[in-house]
Amino acid sequence: MLRPAPDSRLHRALGSEHFAGWAFTLPAVVLIVIFGIMPIVWSAIMSFQANDLTSPPTWVGLANYRALLHDPMFAASVRHTILYTVLFVPISVSGALLVAWALNRKLRGVRFYRLAVFVPVVTSTVATGIIFLWLLDPVFGLVNFFLDKLGLPQQGFLQNPDQALFCIVAMTVWGWLGFDVIIYLAALQGVPQELMEAAEIDGAGKWSSFRNVVLPFLRPATLFLVVWSTISALQLFDEIWVTTRGGPLGSTTVVVVYLYQQAFTNFAGGYGAAIAYVLFLAILVVTIVQLKIGGRRIYGES
């Protein structure tokens, strides 16, 4: 019978940390190389190609990026994305802070209130879109009914190019608020009790003790939420695709919607890849700037 002696080379190699390390990581590495690293590199190469996703691609150098600079549709999608992001991020994060502050106390029914705030978190983006499409329906919608009751004029909402993007903001704040509240509630539980009480006692110093004492404790959570919400806002797609598909009159065409249309409707794969890399770069820069500013605030003042 052939069995390696306990001190044979093969046996030692098989028992080594090198072998074990690679054996443990191999399945993950194979999957991540194929579906993570390879597409990143491929996408970069593709952005220098004319690629219709079927016939062999041709090298076009910087032509895709140059075309992007002069594409008014792309410029509009960038404007829409920026407008959406600068509305969504402050509204959702500061709104969540207020709600978390209200929910972090002994109150009759606080468990119900928390549940009401958390439930939209598990509602899918597609369902959110369909439900808001119905709520905001210009003809039969419930919101127009309320406006009517208040004696206010009927609105077009998602069918009005001047209002659609704001409706998307409202819809996504509804869907995301609970997530932000959970993070803030967790952070609030880390604030020492005495400090919380100081900010709760009625009187002139209430606001300033909240701002100067409690808020610094919440800065890591705030920084995380601002960075994370910005990244998600720049990648917005689902809610728009379900409700407006980028319309009316292109008023809700954000960058990822434009990317999808270019790559999978017009089959301009190279152009789509160039849009994707510009988006990647923008996200990277914005995140680094936010972390730099936020990090200084957290660690610089102590």
Place this chain on the structure above:
Amino acid sequence: MEAGSFLSIDHPLDLESVPDKPPRHWPFSPWHLFLIPLAAMMLLPLVWSLITSLETPAEAQRFPPVLIPKSLQFSNYPAAWHSLPFGHFFLNSFLYSAATVAGNLIFCSLAAYAFARLRFFGSNLLFVLLLVTLMVPFQVIIIPMFLIVRKLGLIDNVGGLIVPNLCGVFGIFLLRQFFLSLPVQLEEAARIDGASRLTIFFKIVLPLSLPVLATLAIIQFMWSWNDFLWPLIIISTPEHAPLQLGLSMFQGAHMTQWNLLMAGTVMSQIPMLAVFLIAQRWFVQSIAYTGIKQ
């Protein structure tokens, strides 16, 4: 990206604990004046979709809207169920979620253990490489992903949903951080007793890691169950669509039949909502611990 600093898994977010408040002069807390309208606004969209789903077509298509239907049209639900293959949608979503949860638990934990405990050739470089992929948004890789999955012959196939999502870098990081926090003495003692690395991994490390494994499972389940963009790109046949894509196909087919559309929407949200209501504490803690929604 993780937010582990806000909460550790040893000191989970306590939903019951609320700070004591100083005595008040009001008969009731003024916070109710803020929280009641807030709760109404958060619940209204869901309640209204439920009401519409039980109305007749005539009731749903009226202005002013019928706030309380005369009789409850439960028949809208079977009608919606049969108008598109909802059974397939649920089955596909279940397969997609179950397979990706299982895949991530197995592959991520194996790799995470190696990165936490073993020093092997190229481990640092490999780890940095993974870190880079974590920063790249999904949209950047979506076009080549489509081509790769097409090359594998998995377009319009549930396999095309599952295979690329079997092992996420996020899971490796999450579990590695946790494994690093475990006391190494237990494993060393087992090693001296002659246990193999696999035995140590399965018999000692994994049983100690159940909370973080549950967290990864919940996050991955939510992500797969609610995924829309990737199925939209690779699936075209209704029979192969998971739930969210199926729901949007259903929307396309019944644009103005709001009562049916709402029945389908409510139906599609019930499983996730039920799981959430049963395991609310776990969901909330998982989100707080990882800081991840999608």
